[in-house]
Amino acid sequence: MKSERFSLPDRKIFAGPRMRRLRGRLGLTQTRMAEEIGVSTSYLNLIERNQRPLTAPFLLKLSETYNADLRELISEGEEQVEREVAEALASPLLSGIDVGKAELQEFVAAQPGIAQALIQLHRAKESGGDPEPTPGKGQTPLAAVRAIIEGARNHFPELEAACEDLADELRLAGPHFLGSVSDRLRVKHGFTIRILPADVMPELLRRFDIHNRQVQLSEILDNASRSFQAAYQLATFELKSQIEAVASRANLASKPAERLLVQNLTNYAAAAMMMPYRRFYEAAEATGYDISLLEARFGAGFEQVAHRLTTLQRPGARGIPFFLIRVDRAGNISKRFSAGSFPFAQTGGTCPLWTLHRAFERRGETLTQLVELEDGGRFLTMARTVTAYRQPFGMAAPEFAIGLGCETRHAHGLTYAKGLDLDGTAMPIGLGCAACTRTGCRQRAVPPTNRRLIIDETQRGPNAFEFAKD
Secondary structure, three states: OOOOOOOOOOOOEOOHHHHHHHHHHHOOOHHHHHHHHOOOHHHHHHHHOOOOOEOHHHHHHHHHHHOOOHHHHOOHHHHHHHHHHHHHHOOHHHOOOOOOHHHHHHHHHHOHHHHHHHHHHHHHHHHOOOOOOOOOOOOOHHHHHHHHHHHOOOOOHHHHHHHHHHHHHHHHHOOOHHHHHHHHHHHHHOOEEEEEOOOOOOOOOEEEEOOOOEEEEEOOOOHHHHHHHHHHHHHHHHOHHHHHHHHHHHOOOOHHHHHHHHHHHHHHHHHHHHOOHHHHHHHHHHHOOOHHHHHHHHOOOHHHHHHHHOOOEEOOEEOOOOEEEEEOOOOOEEEEEEOOOOOOOOOOOOOOOOHHHHHHHOOOOOEEEEEEOOOOOEEEEEEEEEEOOOOOOOOOOOEEEEEEEEEHHHOOOOHHHOOOOOOOOOEEOOOOOOOOOOOOOOOOOOOOOOOOEEOOOOOOOOOOOEEOOO
């Protein structure tokens, strides 16, 4: 078995507040934790007061003793919180209030609860609702479900275990996934899969016809999509109790949100059946996360594989912490998932300098790009267009661009990093013009909302907006 992929950032790691939160979750005193990990109480106290950095041996001991997620302790999660707080502070309502990077970092580290409250207020405002302590209260169903998935880091262990067991049974039944699912639906549940012409199902891709005992699929679906839709239907039969248990624990405030979460979890289960965790993880590691090879090996599509890569968070078998974003030509975000830090804007307006938006010009080609954010975070990203399904001649097929990426310190084993200098020049991008404070950007559409606008009639720079730097 391969060891879990992990590397330390090239900087000292001060994680006092995170250590205190970990100890609090475990219900341990400083003395008890110090004894269990083999350090002095005074040393642990210094770490929690940010007077000593975390060391590699200390982190590994924590992982061995408590099965702790080391990425949380090295601040990947905190960096994401910093970005979301920065986005909240970019609201037009806070125009003129300047918050520097150092001040922002100190605030998030010292007051993580208040930082999360600020993020929740911002999300509620964006979704058109009022924030409430109950999950989903005052949010749109979509915003509520996204919050649940993000909180779980897009990984649901009990579904993974159940899907692996079911996938093993399907594999024994035959070499072709769709055929095995079809046989199981027919033999165990009394339903047959039927592929129908597009003119018979002009508005539907899948229909569960209980009267005719059929799972009807449209002919416009490709083989990977047919497999996924068939697996979705099988999950509704055989994984219903596990899916509903996860949804029930989420304690969502509205029925539409709860039903949408169940739908998302069923989609998750379908993908986990097609690409069962252990086999998929080992194949990803062995191939350098080559999406084309993974497509071929598991009979899946590009988007299905890319999405699955964001779910590999099992302790002891964690994959590279990818993020995924899906946009249309207008820049609307219709999907975003993350296993680690997710650096791009939560509410649209992604940076036009990111190659994701050039993917539409080079259909079907995987484009790679090194990017760097204002806070110094560096990422290797891949982008490619996908078409959801076929359409009859004369009708526009829905087309999207998929952006997949990870921090460069995790990218050395990626097939997409071959020939690239991961420490070399990177494209400077931002979180969207309203939140970005880079000067001299010729693509800027609007000034940053948290900087004072400067009007000088005697000169003209590369863009129409000049603003105070801090």
